Amino acid sequence: MSGLKRKPIRWGMVGGGRGSQIGYIHRSAALRDSIFELVAGAFDIDPERGRAFGVELGLDEARSYPDYLAMFAAEAKRVDGIEAVSIATPNNTHFAICKAALEHDLHVICEKPLCFTVAEAKELKALSQARNRIVGVTYGYAGHQMIEQARAMVKNGDLGEIRIVNLQFAHGFHSEAVEELNPSTRWRVDPKFAGPSYVLGDVGTHPLYISEVILPHLKIKRLMCTRQSFVKSRAPLEDNAVTLMEYDNGALATVWSSAVNAGSMHGQKVRIVGSKASVEWWDERPNQLSYEIQGEPVRILERGMDYLYPEARIDDRIGGGHPEGLFEAWANLYRRFGFAIDGQRGLAPAGMEELGFPDVHAGLEGVRWVENCVRSADAGAIWVDYE
Ligand code: NAD
Structure with missing residues (x-):
């Protein structure tokens, strides 16, 4: 970890809005090691609630979007647009959001289940390979x-x-x-x-x-x-x-x-x-x-x-005897997602990108x-x- 000369990955979220079960741990894990920086979001099925929540999290109001398609389109036009997105919405939306994100050349961290059918999962796998983008899946306990x-x-x-x-x-x-x-x-x-x-x-x-x-x-x-x-x-x-x-x-x-x-x-x-x-x-x-x-x-x-x-x-992260928990496990996974993305950005020190993580194949x-x-x-x- 130490001594890495790197810029945080510009990161957005879809879902995980106020009161959601899993949104907070995504943010906590991604931001823990300064590997990701939250710069945009479409956090909620209710556009106004999502917008207000993004502002409360400290986002520029213009980057707290009413929906994910608006976010992907607007961010793609910015030189400092998002490079990666996490998807923390109900299951039925994962496939469409994941596909749209990959089509916008974003790295994706998606909640499980990745999608509903093997055919859909294979499509996402092929797309991620064609676009050279990482898909991570948050089987968080594996951290x-x-x-x-x-x-x-x-x-x-x-x-x-x-x-x-x-x-x-x-x-x-x-x-x-x-x-x-x-x-x-x-x-x-x-x-x-x-x-x-x-x-x-x-x-x-x-x-x-x-x-x-x-x-x-x-x-x-x-x-x-x-x-x-x-x-x-x-x-x-x-x-x-x-x-x-x-x-x-x-x-x-x-x-x-x-x-x-x-x-x-x-x-x-x-x-x-x-x-x-x-x-x-x-x-x-x-x-x-x-x-x-x-x-x-x-x-x-x-x-x-x-x-x-x-x-x-x-x-x-701390010596034996001090209990580490689910938040650390998730942060360990997000660190691996980050290193894998860094590998694509040509930033990772040799070997770090080799660390395993739940990827699109695991999702499939x-x-x-x-x-x-x-x-x-x-x-x-x-x-x-x-x-
Ligand atoms: P939830 O119902 O508590 O929260 C869903 C959030 O997504 C809400 O903020 C909602 O407004 C938002 N949302 C819904 N549709 C949206 C859309 N189209 N665009 C933007 N935002 C939208 O659900 P949850 O329990 O947090 O679960 C979310 C996902 O996380 C599910 O796929 C679930 O399986 C998964 N999950 C994973 C773990 C884990 O351990 N990895 C644990 C819990 C939940």
Whole structure:
């Protein structure tokens, strides 16, 4: 980080307006390391509210736009126009906004799910490649350092042969029909806005992406999924789903995606079981990784300690023992998005642009997984070959 001679990336936002669930963490993460500078925005579906919010954030009033098309068009005409944009709007808008941004030669950081269909995701991937632009996807939990530790442990053979993967993101916040009073939940259970799934896309894709980071060598061969709407008014969208998957090496995985796990705060857990040992990570205690060797007492590995692999130390902002949290994890991801964009600008010091991050391919894989789960569930929870 230190000693970089660089100018911040001129950055805008679409969505993430006042009162939105996820807007604040985007700004906090992007601005944390002065890698991005917020200079423009179209923050809200309500143009006036969005304009006022931009001014409150300190933007030049002329650059707080009524909508994203006006922003992309006006910014393209400025010599100091935005170079990158983050999209933090409901799911149904991601594809169109992402496409328009790439067509204006902007780098994009998009909320998950990237879009609704694999065909759309492939179109965005091709467009980003043709325009030489980065697409990052905010699978924010992947910015926690202990995920890198688990990845390095698998790579170095500490767990042995991988046999079983247990994934879950199962919270209890929507155990009742809270959408009747909460607009941020209302669109999530309406297929017009949420797309073909609720919890599979909204929460299940998070641990799925983490598993892809830790186990890059495993490919899903087939899966079986069952999905339910325990709150009946949410049908056809599910508020609970269980997916069983087989990898090409014979390993097995389960994914429990739920918003009706009453009493659970977040309940996002990733457990990787090998022939020698297992690791387990829980997003409510993100600074720890449980390392369980068969026949030995459980070890709790702590973030920031010298005994970790170097990959797990790269993002440390403070010594071990001081808890880092979701805001740091997001900032770690935004730093990687920034370095990748710098790579395109010819600014990154050698090697930094090589840091991995959830990119357009990761976005596509999330959409592919949801599509396969829905195909299986809607055919009666049958095994389907992974397409
Ligand atoms: P929200 O309903 O709380 O906020 C949406 C915001 O977008 C509002 O400010 C709204 O006015 C604005 N908006 C809507 N349409 C717009 C448009 N066409 N142009 C400009 N602004 C527009 O939603 P949220 O919970 O913040 O979710 C937004 C996105 O973030 C969703 O895709 C969701 O899946 C994703 N999300 C991701 C995470 C994560 O961990 N990565 C967490 C929560 C939400």
